Amino acid sequence: MARYRPVRQHRYNVLGNEGFTKAERQALSEFAFNLPYIKLMRQDRRELLRDARKEKLSAKDFRSRIEQVYYINDWKDAFAMMRDYRNRSIERGEYPERKPRKPIIREDLQEQRRLYHAKQRTRRAPPEKIPGHEEYIRRHRLQ
Numbered sequence: 729m730a731r732y733r734p735v736r737q738h739r740y741n742v743l744g745n746e747g748f749t750k751a752e753r754q755a756l757s758e759f760a761f762n763l764p765y766i767k768l769m770r771q772d773r774r775e776l777l778r779d780a781r782k783e784k785l786s787a788k789d790f791r792s793r794i795e796q797v798y799y800i801n802d803w804k805d806a807f808a809m810m811r812d813y814r815n816r817s818i819e820r821g822e823y824p825e826r827k828p829r830k831p832i833i834r835e836d837l838q839e840q841r842r843l844y845h846a847k848q849r850t851r852r853a854p855p856e857k858i859p860g861h862e863e864y865i866r867r868h869r870l871q
Contacts, residue, residue, distance in 0.1 A: 746770055747777035749794060755806035764822040765813040 733741075739757040748756065759766055776797070780790045803809045817823040 743770075747773050747780075747790070747794075749791065752806040752809075756810065759810075765810065765817040768817055768822075769810065769813045 736757050739761065740753050743753040743756055780793060801812060803812065814823065818825050
């Protein structure tokens with residue numbers, strides 16, 4: 729019977745089968761695989777692994793090829809690689825660009841508070857009395 733493996737451990741194993749190093753697996757297993765830039769990153773690494781297998785490279789030569797890719801792209805670690813792939817997917821239009829946060833202005837907050845309270849006042853209107861509801865209350869209290 730197969731044993732249950734946590735999702736992160738499963739991701740770690742999948743990344744290992746796709747040619748990622750231990751440090752990369754540790755860092756990237758935190759993130760979901762359905763993000764466009766993670767998909768692109770995994771696809772490129774699978775191609776690199778496929779080419780290495782065709783050339784019959786040893787594991788050491790494959791790691792040196794990965795180091796060359798890091799050097800060419802000026803990546804310091806797996807997170808730098810991930811940021812680069814994220815920017816690539818933004819350029820392709822596959823991933824939304826982060827919107828800059830709007831600065832908080834005190835007058836805007838006061839206006840929002842005023843509108844919120846005005847809306848609440850309209851909601852707090854007393855309920856209309858249902859005809860015969862006093863009779864209903866009296867009948868049920870007597871019993």
